[in-house]
Amino acid sequence: MHAGRGSTATVNIDRLVHNVHEQGFAALDKVGINGQHDQGLVSTLISRDLSGSDDLCVSWGRILPGQHHLCHHHPDASEFYVVLSGTPIVHLGNSTYRAKPGDGIYIPRGTTHGITNDGDETVELIVGVSKPADWQFVPDE
Structure with a gap:
């Protein structure tokens, strides 16, 4: 390893690697403006x-x-x-988009967004947020 390019320190693999199939999923728990419940499942990996x-x-x-x-x-x-997988409707601002497998969708800070699965197939997606925790979820519906 070249100097300044990384660390040779011991790392805790158990803390750095998590598997969705071993962890399972939890139901989303947010509530909308009129008391409606958020729908979907999530498995946090990082x-x-x-x-x-x-x-x-x-x-x-x-x-x-x-x-x-x-x-x-x-x-x-x-x-x-x-x-x-799946072809959900992705809501972005005042637009909607029919997503398909392989799509990467960027959602800038402050942009209203959501997902509707109006199909027969389960939608699977990777979700990333630019903060490690404690980001604000502000319902727009």
Whole structure:
């Protein structure tokens, strides 16, 4: 290893590597403006608490057929989605977009966004947020 290019310190692999199939999923728990419940599942893979990350959070998201991830925004963080399967409607600002597997979608800080799975296939996606934890979720519906 070249000097200044990294560390040869011992790392805790158990803290740095997490597997979605071993961790499982938790239901989204946010509430909308009129008391409606956010829908979908999430498995956090990289975060401040899990990995010691100081700059990002990465999760595996799952939106089942008929579910809607509430439109919301983050005033303090940007976000991205990478669609792995399914063809959800992605709400971005005042536009909608029919996503497909392989799409990378960037959501700038403050932009309203959400997902509707109006299809018969489960939507699987990788979700990243530019903060490791404690970002604000502000419902827009």
